[in-house]
Amino acid sequence: xxxALSDALIITKRQLLQLSRVPExxxxxxxxxxxxxxxxxxxFGGSIDxxxxxxxxxxxxxxxxxxxxxxxxxxxxSGLAEDMxxxxxxxxxSLPISRGxxxxxxxFGDALLNILVLAIMATTGYVVGWRPxxxxxxxxxxxxxxxxxxxxxxxxxxxxxLSVKDARTVQNVGFIVTFPLTFLSNAFAxxxxxPRALQYFAEWNPVSSMVAACRQLFGLExxxxxxxxxxxxxxxxxxxxxxxxxxxxxxxxxSIRKYKNxxx
Amino acid sequence: MKTVExxxxxxxxxxxxxxxxxxxxxxxxxxxxxxxxxPNGAGKTTTVRILATLLKPDSGSATVAGIDVIKHxxxxxxxxxxxxxxxxxxxxxxxxxxxxxxxxxxxxxxxxSVDRANxxxxxxxxxxxxxxxxxxxxxxxxxxxxxxxSLIVRPKVLFLDEPTTGLDPRGRQDMWSVIQELVTGGxxxxxxxxxxxxxxxxxxxxxxxxxxxxxxxxxxxxLKTQVGGEKLEITVENSDIAKTQEIVTRVxxxxxxxxxxxxxxxVVNGSMDLMEALRAxxxxxxxxxxxxxxxxxxxxxxxxxxxxxxxEVIEEEAKPKKGRKK
Numbered sequence: 169x170x171x172a173l174s175d176a177l178i179i180t181k182r183q184l185l186q187l188s189r190v191p192e193x194x195x196x197x198x199x200x201x202x203x204x205x206x207x208x209x210x211x212f213g214g215s216i217d218x219x220x221x222x223x224x225x226x227x228x229x230x231x232x233x234x235x236x237x238x239x240x241x242x243x244x245x246s247g248l249a250e251d252m253x254x255x256x257x258x259x260x261x262s263l264p265i266s267r268g269x270x271x272x273x274x275x276f277g278d279a280l281l282n283i284l285v286l287a288i289m290a291t292t293g294y295v296v297g298w299r300p301x302x303x304x305x306x307x308x309x310x311x312x313x314x315x316x317x318x319x320x321x322x323x324x325x326x327x328x329x330l331s332v333k334d335a336r337t338v339q340n341v342g343f344i345v346t347f348p349l350t351f352l353s354n355a356f357a358x359x360x361x362x363p364r365a366l367q368y369f370a371e372w373n374p375v376s377s378m379v380a381a382c383r384q385l386f387g388l389e390x391x392x393x394x395x396x397x398x399x400x401x402x403x404x405x406x407x408x409x410x411x412x413x414x415x416x417x418x419x420x421x422x423s424i425r426k427y428k429n430x431x432x
Numbered sequence: 433m434k435t436v437e438x439x440x441x442x443x444x445x446x447x448x449x450x451x452x453x454x455x456x457x458x459x460x461x462x463x464x465x466x467x468x469x470x471p472n473g474a475g476k477t478t479t480v481r482i483l484a485t486l487l488k489p490d491s492g493s494a495t496v497a498g499i500d501v502i503k504h505x506x507x508x509x510x511x512x513x514x515x516x517x518x519x520x521x522x523x524x525x526x527x528x529x530x531x532x533x534x535x536x537x538x539x540x541x542x543x544x545s546v547d548r549a550n551x552x553x554x555x556x557x558x559x560x561x562x563x564x565x566x567x568x569x570x571x572x573x574x575x576x577x578x579x580x581x582s583l584i585v586r587p588k589v590l591f592l593d594e595p596t597t598g599l600d601p602r603g604r605q606d607m608w609s610v611i612q613e614l615v616t617g618g619x620x621x622x623x624x625x626x627x628x629x630x631x632x633x634x635x636x637x638x639x640x641x642x643x644x645x646x647x648x649x650x651x652x653x654x655l656k657t658q659v660g661g662e663k664l665e666i667t668v669e670n671s672d673i674a675k676t677q678e679i680v681t682r683v684x685x686x687x688x689x690x691x692x693x694x695x696x697x698x699v700v701n702g703s704m705d706l707m708e709a710l711r712a713x714x715x716x717x718x719x720x721x722x723x724x725x726x727x728x729x730x731x732x733x734x735x736x737x738x739x740x741x742x743x744e745v746i747e748e749e750a751k752p753k754k755g756r757k758k
Binding site: 171175178181182185186189190254255256258259260261262263264265 | 481484485486506509510512514516517518520521522523524525526529533534536537538539565581
């Protein structure tokens with residue numbers, strides 16, 4: 169066990185080396201969120217009246233941040249599936265290293281990548297008019313929430329990657345799951361316009377809680393329709409924390425066990 | 433002393449529907465090379481995966497260097513090296529990156545990992561390509577790097593799963609000489625292959641497996657004698673077939689077999705018989721289109737051992753590429 173962390177860090181380092189050797193990966197994983205910021209800001213920004221100072225971009229940025237970190241699930245899963253397919257996981261499993269190291273290392277790597285992506289997005293957001301109005305502490309806390317949410321989802325990604333085992337399928341499945349989850353939420357449009365049933369779904373959607381938590385931390389007022397008085401709408405920070413803790417409590421042990429037992 | 437010993441291994445996939453291993457037992461004497469010969473789907477990869485602790489058998493037992501692979505897989509991993517059918521290295525990284533990473537995962541420490549990486553790259557003739565990503569390597573280079581990665585801590589037992597499958601003849605020759613060198617270094621090797629020639633070149637002892645169990649065991653010479661040794665094969669114009677058949681029959685001592693324009697018969701004295709046949713053909717003014725000694729192939733071995741040709745049962749061979757079954 170004393171090697172568990174250092175082994176994991178070697179796997180993380182491998183991922184960072186990959187990024188330096190194949191910079192395209194890094195470029196494309198940052199272009200996509202930046203593109204989303206620009207598209208939403210300029211395509212919808214003009215026609216959505218938010219009734220809040222600063223315009224749509226203020227509401228949009230927390231939504232895009234959450235959506236982007238949510239896609240960590242897909243990145244982690246497809247990266248792992250790729251390693252399985254190449255036989256690299258077999259090699260790792262034949263080495264005398266701690267059993268969790270390989271998957272822990274990958275979640276670290278994806279988390280580090282998220283820090284960079286969040287920084288680039290925040291910069292882009294600032295350029296197009298995003299101005300959080302709260303204090304530095306709250307803004308930092310918001311980014312910590314985003315970071316942890318990505319990390320928690322990374323563990324679902326590990327489980328999915330080990331289960332599906334094919335990078336292309338993983339990407340397809342990942343998008344099919346994450347797209348509705350991010351859109352059936354308050355991320356891009358207020359839920360008030362949705363049919364009632366969807367409002368209730370959006371209310372309990374972890375993405376909504378995260379977006380609401382970030383908006384609150386960035387100094388915005390949250391708007392809810394039928395669900396305005398519910399507990400998750402009233403307590404987005406606590407709800408988000410509970411979701412993250414639950415996800416990690418379930419998926420970390422499950423994924424490590426899955427890794428140990430894969431083809432064994 | 434038996435360095436590798438597997439007893440009555442059984443492994444089934446899909447709830448017992450597919451029997452990959454059916455009471456397979458084998459052993460490898462310390463410091464020797466055992467060639468496990470069989471067609472795709474015979475159970476070669478499954479055997480290696482069990483011995484290398486990647487897979488648990490449904491029943492049976494196995495030890496590697498005296499350590500139980502089921503009870504103490506983590507201890508087994510400290511003394512084995514595994515090189516598979518597919519180069520299991522990180523393709524986006526350079527050869528050097530890969531070897532240093534594996535060294536560190538073996539807990540060699542930074543300096544030692546670097547030294548060992550340089551040493552292995554030199555030894556496997558990869559120094560020039562060391563700083564290039566693996567994606568630029570040829571098939572043979574990838575395989576050599578994969579082999580190098582399995583030798584980082586000087587394993588006691590090396591598992592080579594079809595080390596030359598998919599390589600061109602030159603890559604295969606290179607790989608053979610590399611493996612031969614290793615063997616003189618005293619490491620115990622279990623090597624799987626589909627090629628009798630490869631087992632012949634590299635292995636002290638051969639186990640032929642079919643449908644998940646060992647059907648023959650012995651030295652290459654013993655197996656060949658069982659199969660019938662070399663065959664003389666001469667291809668001639670249609671008009672010369674009858675005369676050629678007569679010559680071959682005389683040289684061989686067995687009645688020659690004709691298949692379209694190729695006349696063949698088993699021979700015992702190899703090139704001596706070939707020369708004799710050539711002289712006789714020359715005297716008879718026959719110009720052969722092709723002439724040669726053919727070594728028995730895997731098919732010949734299978735045909736004589738089992739009465740059926742080597743069948744490929746691709747499905748149950750747990751290939752990393754296809755994604756494994758539990």
